[in-house]
Amino acid sequence: MARLNINGKLRDVQVEPDTPLLWVIREQVGLTGTKYGCGVAQCGACSVHINGEVMRSCAIPVGNVKATDRIVTIEGLSATSSHPVQKAWAALDVPQCGYCQSGQIMAAAALLKKNPKPTDKDIDEAMTNICRCGTYQRIRAAVHTAAGRKEA
Amino acid sequence: MNKFSSKIPSLSRRKFIIDSAAVGGGLAVGFNLPIGRAADAKNTLRGNEVNAWVVVKPDSSCVIRVARSEMGQGTHTGLVQLVAEELECDWKKLSIDQVTAGENLARKRVWGEMGTGGSRGIRISQDYVRRGGAVARVMLLQAAAEQWKVPVEELSVAKGVITHATSKRSTTYGKVAAAAAKLTPPDPKSIKLKDPKDWKIAGKPVLRLDTADKLNGSKLYSIDLKLPGMLHAAIRQCPVFGGKLSSFDEAKIAGMPGVKRAVKVNDSAVAVVADTWWRAKKALDALPIVWDEGAGTAESSATIAERLKGGLTASDEPFAGWQVGDALKAIGGAAKKIDAVYSTPFLAHATMEPMNCTARVSAERVEVWGPTQNAEASLAAASEESGLPLGKAEVYKLDLGGGFGRRGGTQDYTRQAVAIAKQFPGVPIKLVWSREEDMQHDFYRPISMCKLSAGLDETGKLQGLHIRISGQSINAFLNPAVIKEGRDMRQVQGMYKDPGDAQFAYTVPNLLIEYAMRNSHVPVGPWRGVNTNQNGVYLECFIEEVARAAGTDSLEFRRALLHDHPKHLGVLNAAAEKADWGKPLPPGVHRGIAQFMGYGSYSAAVAEVSVSAKGELKVHRMVLALNCGHAVNPQQIAMQVEGSVAFGLTATLYGELTVGNGRIQQSNFHDYAIMRLAEMPKVETVIVPTYDFWGGVGEPTICVVAPAVLNAIFAATGKPVRSLPLKNVKLV
Numbered sequence: 023m024a025r026l027n028i029n030g031k032l033r034d035v036q037v038e039p040d041t042p043l044l045w046v047i048r049e050q051v052g053l054t055g056t057k058y059g060c061g062v063a064q065c066g067a068c069s070v071h072i073n074g075e076v077m078r079s080c081a082i083p084v085g086n087v088k089a090t091d092r093i094v095t096i097e098g099l100s101a102t103s104s105h106p107v108q109k110a111w112a113a114l115d116v117p118q119c120g121y122c123q124s125g126q127i128m129a130a131a132a133l134l135k136k137n138p139k140p141t142d143k144d145i146d147e148a149m150t151n152i153c154r155c156g157t158y159q160r161i162r163a164a165v166h167t168a169a170g171r172k173e174a
Numbered sequence: 175m176n177k178f179s180s181k182i183p184s185l186s187r188r189k190f191i192i193d194s195a196a197v198g199g200g201l202a203v204g205f206n207l208p209i210g211r212a213a214d215a216k217n218t219l220r221g222n223e224v225n226a227w228v229v230v231k232p233d234s235s236c237v238i239r240v241a242r243s244e245m246g247q248g249t250h251t252g253l254v255q256l257v258a259e260e261l262e263c264d265w266k267k268l269s270i271d272q273v274t275a276g277e278n279l280a281r282k283r284v285w286g287e288m289g290t291g292g293s294r295g296i297r298i299s300q301d302y303v304r305r306g307g308a309v310a311r312v313m314l315l316q317a318a319a320e321q322w323k324v325p326v327e328e329l330s331v332a333k334g335v336i337t338h339a340t341s342k343r344s345t346t347y348g349k350v351a352a353a354a355a356k357l358t359p360p361d362p363k364s365i366k367l368k369d370p371k372d373w374k375i376a377g378k379p380v381l382r383l384d385t386a387d388k389l390n391g392s393k394l395y396s397i398d399l400k401l402p403g404m405l406h407a408a409i410r411q412c413p414v415f416g417g418k419l420s421s422f423d424e425a426k427i428a429g430m431p432g433v434k435r436a437v438k439v440n441d442s443a444v445a446v447v448a449d450t451w452w453r454a455k456k457a458l459d460a461l462p463i464v465w466d467e468g469a470g471t472a473e474s475s476a477t478i479a480e481r482l483k484g485g486l487t488a489s490d491e492p493f494a495g496w497q498v499g500d501a502l503k504a505i506g507g508a509a510k511k512i513d514a515v516y517s518t519p520f521l522a523h524a525t526m527e528p529m530n531c532t533a534r535v536s537a538e539r540v541e542v543w544g545p546t547q548n549a550e551a552s553l554a555a556a557s558e559e560s561g562l563p564l565g566k567a568e569v570y571k572l573d574l575g576g577g578f579g580r581r582g583g584t585q586d587y588t589r590q591a592v593a594i595a596k597q598f599p600g601v602p603i604k605l606v607w608s609r610e611e612d613m614q615h616d617f618y619r620p621i622s623m624c625k626l627s628a629g630l631d632e633t634g635k636l637q638g639l640h641i642r643i644s645g646q647s648i649n650a651f652l653n654p655a656v657i658k659e660g661r662d663m664r665q666v667q668g669m670y671k672d673p674g675d676a677q678f679a680y681t682v683p684n685l686l687i688e689y690a691m692r693n694s695h696v697p698v699g700p701w702r703g704v705n706t707n708q709n710g711v712y713l714e715c716f717i718e719e720v721a722r723a724a725g726t727d728s729l730e731f732r733r734a735l736l737h738d739h740p741k742h743l744g745v746l747n748a749a750a751e752k753a754d755w756g757k758p759l760p761p762g763v764h765r766g767i768a769q770f771m772g773y774g775s776y777s778a779a780v781a782e783v784s785v786s787a788k789g790e791l792k793v794h795r796m797v798l799a800l801n802c803g804h805a806v807n808p809q810q811i812a813m814q815v816e817g818s819v820a821f822g823l824t825a826t827l828y829g830e831l832t833v834g835n836g837r838i839q840q841s842n843f844h845d846y847a848i849m850r851l852a853e854m855p856k857v858e859t860v861i862v863p864t865y866d867f868w869g870g871v872g873e874p875t876i877c878v879v880a881p882a883v884l885n886a887i888f889a890a891t892g893k894p895v896r897s898l899p900l901k902n903v904k905l906v
């Protein structure tokens with residue numbers, strides 16, 4: 023049994039405490055925008071925000087998460103896909119298959135919150151999620167667009 | 175505004191009414207479609223099917239049907255552009271409807287083949303989908319002409335609004351669709367398609383139609399599917415290829431939370447079924463399993479390499495290949511001789527969405543929901559595995575989280591889901607592979623080696639070239655019937671004699687190209703770009719060695735050999751020009767160039783790299799030139815080219831699977847690394863379509879990525895790199 027604050031709502035879930043947060047979000051809570059890619063904190067497909075920090079939810083046992091921790095998933099990033107990152111992603115046609123993009127968008131949103139005008143080097147360091155389709159060039163450009171400036 | 179003058183020639187038509195009745199009785203309508211299509215299907219029914227490709231709703235918005243799979247490559251948007259171009263509908267008011275394999279079967283394959291691989295999605299369907307749009311347009315105009323009692327020649331149409339200028343009347347597609355649907359369609363072949371230079375929607379860099387739900391988590395991939403009463407399965411397959419399941423001790427996991435049962439899956443796998451996937455996986459990890467690992471355990475990377483080496487020098491066996499003149503004699507008598515042996519490893523697809531499939535099987539029906547590049551292959555697999563006839567099978571495909579060749583002909587995951595679901599009659603079972611299973615049970619890019627020899631005359635002209643490839647054959651594993659007398663030409667892809675698909679373009683007076691088949695127990699299959707990847711490395715890196723031995727500039731040496739093949743030469747020149755070949759670079763930066771052909775398209779690349787004193791490589795910039803004949807969406811093409819650079823560079827830098835005790839030794843992204851954003855070079859795409867053929871886009875450019883980079887490294891270090899990946903190579 024765990025009590026979670028996800029996208030501003032408190033949810034009680036029946037689950038073993040060693041279950042990764044990713045699977046609780048996907049299976050018990052039913053929000054499937056957060057993806058499984060590796061399960062070992064390598065790919066970032068499972069990225070969510072916890073108290074404003076981007077975290078890889080596949081590597082966090084749900085038992086370590088408190089009801090006071092604010093979890094935001096891709097579904098909770100904005101009500102109408104209006105976050106600047108989402109808008110930039112749409113304008114630049116970033117996604118290919120799209121499977122990694124929830125995680126990419128969550129990583130970019132967290133980066134911009136901390137660093138509203140990231141340099142290319144900042145983007146290199148913060149955006150470490152895997153995209154097997156290879157959308158990296160457009161991700162970089164879209165982060166700059168979301169930051170309100172042309173590509174550095 | 176376009177004017178059309180088309181009389182409708184008569185052709186017998188199977189009316190949609192009849193079709194839909196047949197469909198309702200047998201296949202597509204009348205059973206549960208709990209995903210996507212349910213809502214769509216209702217809307218579709220409110221519209222009028224003008225023909226198989228086009229449904230027009232009362233508000234004139236159009237539903238365009240597509241049969242090919244979308245896995246990120248943009249095929250859906252491209253196909254809809256082609257239909258819409260001929261249809262003359264409003265681009266802002268259309269949606270995509272994916273037909274199912276069962277519907278296609280029931281309507282005698284009115285939508286053609288559904289398989290999506292080999293970069294064929296657009297080039298093979300372009301003619302009939304454009305005619306599909308054109309036929310619908312002609313029928314809609316004819317309906318308006320009949321209503322107004324005016325000659326159809328006097329009508330014009332734009333964005334779904336039909337106008338009769340003389341009488342100043344206008345109507346819309348939505349208003350005439352019902353009447354149009356009752357007309358006899360013209361013979362599609364009788365319609366003249368637009369000249370691409372008149373295209374208004376096709377040929378333009380329009381945004382994809384399928385982006386919105388990828389931005390907010392609402393897109394449903396197959397792995398996200400939820401069906402009422404569904405259970406979840408986690409699977410473990412014998413770690414040694416060819417091995418079998420001996421036994422498992424189900425009692426040890428009885429009572430674990432959520433667990434229903436452990437079941438045998440065919441001969442070589444076991445699955446645990448539970449109420450959630452995580453609980454199934456946890457129980458599977460706790461399940462004692464005994465394998466009969468079989469003869470494969472004797473295989474390792476070393477034994478496989480030995481076998482391949484044997485193929486490099488073997489003499490008395492059938493080789494696939496072709497020749498001109500006498501290469502061995504010419505090289506033997508040459509003033510200067512160059513020899514090299516290259517090698518490339520097994521690679522995994524590692525689609526971002528792991529293998530998964532949902533199946534529900536009863537005595538009467540088998541239904542499958544899955545990420546498939548070939549819904550008809552999935553249908554056949556579901557039918558065979560369930561023992562039910564094709565007519566009692568249905569496949570709902572969901573857009574794939576990556577395909578890259580893994581989910582086409584190889585329907586192992588579909589068969590497994592059906593095999594498990596058979597043991598739970600009526601219950602939908604969602605099978606999801608862990609990343610570890612995915613990495614260790616792929617159909618890998620085949621391992622190979624290549625021995626090359628060249629002979630130059632005193633003036634540095636290439637007189638003889640001998641290429642001997644030795645390695646695994648994809649056909650031997652997946653399609654042995656096509657191999658005749660031990661010769662498999664597919665493994666020399668990119669070095670074919672014949673034009674059109676993947677032609678060898680250098681004119682060499684004495685040439686010998688051979689492939690010696692050397693198989694192992696490791697499953698192999700098509701991997702984005704397939705055999706053009708390694709063959710591109712072999713040929714283009716060796717040509718670089720030969721050019722340097724001849725003391726000739728890399729670009730000039732190639733140009734001189736390409737005079738008989740203007741399209742190959744065209745892309746080479748386009749890449750060189752865009753990259754300012756020959757002009758100075760910043761200190762420490764070096765260029766490399768390559769050209770190659772695959773999937774009916776011509777590709778060339780220039781890479782700019784630097785290698786630090788410590789041997790660290792940085793790829794700064796890549797320019798790629800592509801002639802794919804017709805460019806349906808330049809922005810999508812650029813995205814595919816960028817993606818191919820990431821895919822190709824990942825292989826070049828890191829890609830390698832090794833074999834020990836008969837099993838793959840890597841298991842996840844920590845030991846099978848994928849390139850990240852920081853390593854992505856600046857990619858510039860030059861599209862040079864000649865509009866006299868239709869080539870592919872998703873795969874062609876990948877084969878020039880590695881050789882361009884390796885040739886730039888050669889320029890930087892003065893040493894050729896002959897074995898991949900670079901993580902194993904000391905550059906300085």
Ligand code: FES
Pocket residue numbers: 057058059060061062063064065066067068069078079080081
């Ligand atoms: S699934 Fe969590 S990092 Fe890959």
Ligand code: FES
Pocket residue numbers: 117118119120121122123152153154155156157246526575576
């Ligand atoms: S868009 Fe396909 S994995 Fe990133």
